[in-house]
Amino acid sequence: MPNRKGTPLSGTVTARNCPTCGHHEIGLISETGVFHPLKTGTQVLIMDEMEPAQILTPGIKVPATCGTRDAPAQALEGDYWVPEPLKGDRRLRLKYGVIIQKEFGSVPVAEHIYESAYMQKLGYLLEKEAHVPIAAILDRFFVAPHLASGESREIANNMFEELEEISRPVEYVKQWIRKPDEKTLQLLVQPNTMESLEKQPVSEEAALEEQRSLELEDFLELL
Structure with a gap:
């Protein structure tokens, strides 16, 4: 993910509420503590070993095991x-x-x-x-x-x-x-x-x- 000067930018992916409008956004915190929002089309390099993410695209089904709950829900009482x-x-x-x-x-x-x-x-x-x-x-x-x-x-x-x-x-x-x-x-x-x-x-x-x-x-x- 390049910065304004075109040099690589590294950091940690995190989430926050936008200080301007309060909406939830995903971005990258650089080593200097600056938040850079992730936008569609941004190129990223994943350094940690992780499972491939499922792309939520119309017409493409996501496997039922992705993001589902394993433990049964406890029935509401009252x-x-x-x-x-x-x-x-x-x-x-x-x-x-x-x-x-x-x-x-x-x-x-x-x-x-x-x-x-x-x-x-x-x-x-x-x-x-x-x-x-x-x-x-x-x-x-x-x-x-x-x-x-x-x-x-x-x-x-x-x-x-x-x-x-x-x-x-x-x-x-x-x-x-x-x-x-x-x-x-x-x-x-x-x-x-x-x-x-x-x-x-x-x-x-x-x-x-x-x-x-x-x-x-x-x-x-x-x-």
Whole structure:
């Protein structure tokens, strides 16, 4: 990777949040401590022995063993919760529903408790994914394969911080918790209308099973 003068530049690949706009970026820290962002087309020389990386290109399948989880995900335990007006709509139950740990008690659910449960849900979905590499999924939905770095909790945090589609449901539910009126409910329902809401509630046991059976890609399709 040449510098401005065309001489080779060596260093260590790392990730950071851009100090200007805050987005997540991959780059190289030189021996002098200067960060150089890696861009498409940059030529690099890998000195460490490592497995070949999979190129996420449309039309090319990535082996299922790349970036998948070996250990089975531990099922979420607790009480099911979703904003009351959404209980009859399966699509919205899957999108906004969470499992609240027993230690947090029962309703009313506070904003920070919902966010915590939502992040646990996202981490659980990431841990469950055993067939398709997480990087490939994030590339397909958000063109953001670089977020699939670290353990499931780290990836969930990266997604929440970087992707508005991921954080938006939490913000909408928080608004509804603060002021459960028609305006905040419409935010939860959009792009559909209040009139189109399904009215087919299920038992808490069935709702819990819906959450536990949900797959990552199905969840992302709902956002």
